Amino acid sequence: DAGVIQSPRHEVTEMGQEVTLRCKPISGHDYLFWYRQTMMRGLELLIYFNNNVPIDDSGMPEDRFSAKMPNASFSTLKIQPSEPRDSAVYFCASSLLPYGYTFGSGTRLTVV
Amino acid sequence: ELKVEQNPLFLSMQEGKNYTIYCDYSTTSDRLYWYRQDPGKSLESLFVLLSNGAVKQEGRLMASLDTKARLSTLHITAAVHDLSATYFCAVDGTNAGKSTFGDGTTLTVKP
Numbered sequence: 689d690a691g692v693i694q695s696p697r698h699e700v701t702e703m704g705q706e707v708t709l710r711c712k713p714i715s716g717h718d719y720l721f722w723y724r725q726t727m728m729r730g731l732e733l734l735i736y737f738n739n740n741v742p743i744d745d746s747g748m749p750e751d752r753f754s755a756k757m758p759n760a761s762f763s764t765l766k767i768q769p770s771e772p773r774d775s776a777v778y779f780c781a782s783s784l785l786p787y788g789y790t791f792g793s794g795t796r797l798t799v800v
Numbered sequence: 801e802l803k804v805e806q807n808p809l810f811l812s813m814q815e816g817k818n819y820t821i822y823c824d825y826s827t828t829s830d831r832l833y834w835y836r837q838d839p840g841k842s843l844e845s846l847f848v849l850l851s852n853g854a855v856k857q858e859g860r861l862m863a864s865l866d867t868k869a870r871l872s873t874l875h876i877t878a879a880v881h882d883l884s885a886t887y888f889c890a891v892d893g894t895n896a897g898k899s900t901f902g903d904g905t906t907l908t909v910k911p
Contacts, residue, residue, distance in 0.1 A: 718897075721898075731888070743895075743897075744898065779843070786850055791842045
């Protein structure tokens with residue numbers, strides 16, 4: 689298996705633009721997580737899905753953030769409109785209980 | 801709410817020395833994980849501990865779990881520079897499938 693695949697690896701965008709991050713989980717994993725990591729706030733859970741259904745989105749910072757999982761092999765995290773404070777590394781992870789998470793390589797987002 | 805605390809948060813040690821990182825958590829759980837993150841990289845799984853008394857070892861790292869004390873340790877033996885990284889523990893709570901992460905311990909091994 690190729691692991692959890694995220695795209696793009698790097699994204700630079702201007703404030704106000706829409707940003708879409710993509711994730712392909714490991715086949716057979718039934719949980720998918722979106723995290724954000726910054727120096728100031730560390731690792732933050734944004735939202736997670738079980739069998740494509742959102743379970744907890746309480747970590748989504750505000751309405752500008754949305755996430756979808758239309759099928760078992762694909763998820764998106766969208767920010768619209770983007771702001772400089774959204775600059776961070778965004779990780780997608782998938783898991784199959786009880787074996788822990790497999791993280792993707794991350795998307796480094798810079799909003800200027 | 802499950803809380804996971806790691807200590808120390810920062811650790812600078814010399815090559816060849818031994819040290820232990822502690823991870824304690826606030827509610828009952830028998831599933832705990834250790835991850836490693838190199839600077840600028842993603843997190844990778846190190847150990848999966850699924851029962852009281854579980855012990856896993858890989859190279860110079862050994863992890864153990866005491867569910868009664870709600871404590872896990874990550875022991876480093878004869879540290880080498882390649883072990884420099886941030887180590888996270890994570891604990892599964894009552895929300896199935898969701899792990900709560902500690903803040904991470906940044907380890908720097910100096911020659």
